[in-house]
Amino acid sequence: MFTMTCPTMQTERDLAQLVGIDWGTTHLRAYRIAAGGQVLERRESSAGILTIRNQDFVSALQPLIADWYAHTRPGPTLPMLLCGMVGSRQGWCEVPYRSCPSRISDLASALTAVDSPWGKALFVAGLSTEDKHRRYDVMRGEETQIFGCELSGQRAIIVTPGTHSKWCISKDSTIEHFRTYLTGEMFALLRSHSSIGWLMPDEDRTIQNEASFLDGVRESRREPNLLHSLFSVRSGALFDQRAAEAHSAYLSGLLIGSEVHDALRRYRASMVSVVATASLGRLYEAAILAAGGTAVRRIDAELAVCRGLWNLWETHLKQAKP
Amino acid sequence: MFTMTCPTMQTERDLAQLVGIDWGTTHLRAYRIAAGGQVLERRESSAGILTIRNQDFVSALQPLIADWYAHTRPGPTLPMLLCGMVGSRQGWCEVPYRSCPSRISDLASALTAVDSPWGKALFVAGLSTEDKHRRYDVMRGEETQIFGCELSGQRAIIVTPGTHSKWCISKDSTIEHFRTYLTGEMFALLRSHSSIGWLMPDEDRTIQNEASFLDGVRESRREPNLLHSLFSVRSGALFDQRAAEAHSAYLSGLLIGSEVHDALRRYRASMVSVVATASLGRLYEAAILAAGGTAVRRIDAELAVCRGLWNLWETHLKQAKP
Numbered sequence: 001m002f003t004m005t006c007p008t009m010q011t012e013r014d015l016a017q018l019v020g021i022d023w024g025t026t027h028l029r030a031y032r033i034a035a036g037g038q039v040l041e042r043r044e045s046s047a048g049i050l051t052i053r054n055q056d057f058v059s060a061l062q063p064l065i066a067d068w069y070a071h072t073r074p075g076p077t078l079p080m081l082l083c084g085m086v087g088s089r090q091g092w093c094e095v096p097y098r099s100c101p102s103r104i105s106d107l108a109s110a111l112t113a114v115d116s117p118w119g120k121a122l123f124v125a126g127l128s129t130e131d132k133h134r135r136y137d138v139m140r141g142e143e144t145q146i147f148g149c150e151l152s153g154q155r156a157i158i159v160t161p162g163t164h165s166k167w168c169i170s171k172d173s174t175i176e177h178f179r180t181y182l183t184g185e186m187f188a189l190l191r192s193h194s195s196i197g198w199l200m201p202d203e204d205r206t207i208q209n210e211a212s213f214l215d216g217v218r219e220s221r222r223e224p225n226l227l228h229s230l231f232s233v234r235s236g237a238l239f240d241q242r243a244a245e246a247h248s249a250y251l252s253g254l255l256i257g258s259e260v261h262d263a264l265r266r267y268r269a270s271m272v273s274v275v276a277t278a279s280l281g282r283l284y285e286a287a288i289l290a291a292g293g294t295a296v297r298r299i300d301a302e303l304a305v306c307r308g309l310w311n312l313w314e315t316h317l318k319q320a321k322p
Numbered sequence: 323m324f325t326m327t328c329p330t331m332q333t334e335r336d337l338a339q340l341v342g343i344d345w346g347t348t349h350l351r352a353y354r355i356a357a358g359g360q361v362l363e364r365r366e367s368s369a370g371i372l373t374i375r376n377q378d379f380v381s382a383l384q385p386l387i388a389d390w391y392a393h394t395r396p397g398p399t400l401p402m403l404l405c406g407m408v409g410s411r412q413g414w415c416e417v418p419y420r421s422c423p424s425r426i427s428d429l430a431s432a433l434t435a436v437d438s439p440w441g442k443a444l445f446v447a448g449l450s451t452e453d454k455h456r457r458y459d460v461m462r463g464e465e466t467q468i469f470g471c472e473l474s475g476q477r478a479i480i481v482t483p484g485t486h487s488k489w490c491i492s493k494d495s496t497i498e499h500f501r502t503y504l505t506g507e508m509f510a511l512l513r514s515h516s517s518i519g520w521l522m523p524d525e526d527r528t529i530q531n532e533a534s535f536l537d538g539v540r541e542s543r544r545e546p547n548l549l550h551s552l553f554s555v556r557s558g559a560l561f562d563q564r565a566a567e568a569h570s571a572y573l574s575g576l577l578i579g580s581e582v583h584d585a586l587r588r589y590r591a592s593m594v595s596v597v598a599t600a601s602l603g604r605l606y607e608a609a610i611l612a613a614g615g616t617a618v619r620r621i622d623a624e625l626a627v628c629r630g631l632w633n634l635w636e637t638h639l640k641q642a643k644p
Contacts, residue, residue: 128557133544136557164553180557181549185517193515195507222455225584226548227503227577231486235450235458235502238419255549262547 016040019065019078019118020309022302023086024141025050029302030064037148037310039303041068049084049091057092058117069118077119081111081309084141087123097128097138101176104147108315124312129177137180141305142166145275146175148308149299157269160301161256161276161284163188167263179266181259187252196233200247210286212246216253217290221261229254252283260287270294275304338362341387341400341440342631344624345408346463347372351624352386359470359632361625363390371413379414380439391440399441403433403631406463409445419450419460423498426469430637446634451499459502463627464488467597468497470630471621479591482623483578483598483606485510489585501588503581509574518555522569532608534568538575539612543583551576574605582609592616597626 018033026048032041047060069078087095095112111122126140142160146168149158155171163184169176191197223229233251236242242250263269272293274284278300285296342353348370354363369382391400409417417434433444448462464482468490471480477493485506491498513519545551555573558564564572585591594615596606600622607618 128561134563135541135545135554136561136563137553138557138560179550180553181547182516182518182552183549186549186552189511189515193511194504196504219457223457224546225503225580227505227508227581228501228584230504230508231459231502232457235460238460239450239458241456241458258547259549262550 016068016078018310018313019068019080020306021061021065021080021082021086022084022141022144022305022309023082023091024048024084025090028060028064029305030061031302031306031309032068033306033310035310037303037307039306042302049086049088055092057086062117065118079313080116080118080121081124081313082121083124083144083305083309087112087126088140092121093123095123095125097126100127100129100178101174102127102143103174104311104315105319107143107147108312109319111312111316122316124309127175127178137178139166139178139180142168142178142275143175144308144312145301145304146170146308147311148304148306149273149275150307156273157263157267157271158273158275159263159284161274161280165259167259167267169267179263181263183255183259187255190230190251190255191248196230196247196251199234199237199244200251201244209243209246209249212242212249213253213256213283214286214290215242216250216255217257217260217287218253219250220254220257221291224258224261226254226258229258253287256283256287257291260284260291260293264288264291264293271297273297273299275299275301277301338390338400340632340635341390341402342628343383343387343402343404343408344406344463344466344627344631345404345413346370346406347412350382350386351627352383353624353628353631354390355628355632357632359625359629361628364624371407371410377414379408384439387440401635402438402440402443403446403635404443405446405466405627405631409434409448410462414443415445417445417447419448422449422451422500423496424449424465425496426633426637427641429465429469430634431641433634433638444638446631449497449500459500461488461500461502464490464500464597465497466630466634467623467626468492468630469633470626470628471595471597472629478595479585479589479593480595480597481585481606483596483602487581489581489589491589501585503585505577505581509577512552512573512577513570518552518569518573521556521559521566522573523566531565531568531571534564534571535575535578535605536608536612537564538572538577539579539582539609540575541572542576542579543613546580546583548576548580551580575609578605578609579613582606582613582615586610586613586615593619595619595621597621597623599623 015034016032020031020033022029028047029044031039043064086092093114110125113120127143129137151170151173153172158168160166165181165183166178168178274281281298288296337356338354340355342355344351350369351366353361365386408414415436432447435442449465451459473492473495475494480490482488487503487505488500490500596603603620610618
């Protein structure tokens with residue numbers, strides 16, 4: 001468990017207005033949040049929902065948040081809002097997907113409450129979208145990040161890169177449509193289990209070689225069929241076209257390039273907001289600019305989720321008033 | 323070890339003119355071959371080259387072929403010709419790639435000899451091809467299958483589906499160009515290790531649902547970006563759009579469809595020769611016809627490799643004559 005305690009904790013405890021939980025398949029993060037989405041304290045554990053046995057979500061959460069409730073003054077307890085796969089069929093409480101287009105007020109009015117030792121725990125719904133051929137797409141967790149991105153009235157393109165990257169169109173504070181790419185999962189699969197992963201030294205786990213990364217991004221434009229382009233990792237190794245330490249960066253460029261070229265073309269986007277950690281955000285920024293994007297706005301993924309949880313809570317409160 | 327003994331073995335032993343070995347990373351197959359490439363006897367083991375320790379290829383081959391040499395009449399021994407990854411850097415003897423375009427006579431004159439307990443063992447070279455952007459592609463083993471396909475003078479498109487499918491252009495008995503797709507490996511990866519593989523029941527290992535397979539082939543045309551289309555396996559499951567037993571067939575359709583659409587478009591092909599086992603050949607035939615191909619010629623992969631080994635040997639003999 002990682003704890004970041006603010007020096008002025010005693011004072012700030014009283015400022016806390018919300019406990020926000022971002023709970024995915026492989027991570028659990030808890031935030032003590034003040035008005036406006038300001039993060040007072042952040043804690044995390046590796047108890048992703050895949051690790052939870054017998055539906056015992058309470059025991060996994062207990063060590064992270066119990067003391068945040070110990071000093072709560074009498075009266076209404078600190079509200080708790082949860083987003084991510086914890087609201088899926090495999091999670092604590094299944095909240096049905098809401099279909100796009102979806103406004104923040106739609107999600108705020110659809111929070112699902114479950115009793116917990118800390119009062120009502122409120123779950124945010126995921127979103128679904130459907131195309132004209134009846135192909136569905138889904139997200140859980142990213143909708144909260146997106147609603148933390150200060151959506152303006154204008155059409156905006158927002159990407160939340162990761163295991164399953166989501167590219168979203170928003171307009172007038174509404175998520176209109178989105179599109180998932182399996183990019184992060186595919187990288188991990190190929191890295192760990194494939195014949196091209198075998199070529200990569202163990203220490204080559206991070207993407208440090210920007211030239212090879214960009215070489216992959218360019219190749220993904222020339223050669224959009226991934227089943228073919230992936231083989232160039234192997235043939236490039238056979239013909240000594242790049243250093244062994246660079247295969248991983250080139251592979252990452254092929255995959256992120258495939259995603260970025262396709263999304264920029266489909267969404268006819270030039271300005272893109274990237275909601276990510278610093279390292280992944282840097283890669284996406286480089287790929288988007290290399291693929292013809294003209295401007296990238298970088299947004300920290302954790303700050304976005306906290307602001308999104310706050311915005312949802314505030315909207316919910318306003319709806320509750322007569 | 324699987325042995326298929328012909329009833330008239332005693333007579334036919336004298337007909338044998340060549341021992342052909344197709345030795346890949348995961349399989350080892352040995353054939354006793356008569357004039358014209360006719361297979362007199364076939365044996366196989368699971369001693370693919372990845373299983374060989376200390377370069378001891380002889381011990382792995384011994385149980386399959388030793389008795390074929392026991393009765394060899396005095397004089398020249400039965401020649402032995404080997405193709406596949408056994409001729410790679412990880413194999414018994416590294417034979418450099420020859421670059422395309424390549425005629426059968428080029429390969430027949432480049433056989434590499436290594437001493438063995440059964441006389442000289444001759445290795446067939448692999449092929450490489452290079453595009454104008456200096457991207458290489460390689461094959462080892464498939465070139466022998468292709469030279470077993472009775473290439474006419476006309477331009478022909480031949481596919482050898484599998485872990486790494488190869489699409490080849492041949493003309494005037496020359497392999498002009500080819501293109502690899504990681505299709506079979508990708509299917510196995512996604513089936514065994516990915517979040518979409520988890521959706522598939524264990525018994526769903528073979529592709530039996532042709533309607534779902536063709537649904538995947540059609541979807542791969544509508545949605546050429548694989549990183550996105552693969553997610554429709556998952557969203558289709560969430561929205562109960564297909565039976566659990568059909569996910570695997572749909573995934574196979576997405577992948578084979580991606581390969582086939584791309585190759586037919588690039589090679590502007592309508593008639594395609596498919597060199598495969600019966601079950602894989604049937605899938606490729608269905609996918610090619612659904613993707614706009616007008617005719618498919620099916621060729622058994624093992625017969626092709628034996629005819630190819632024979633054709634290479636016969637060409638080699640002719641070259642040796644003054």
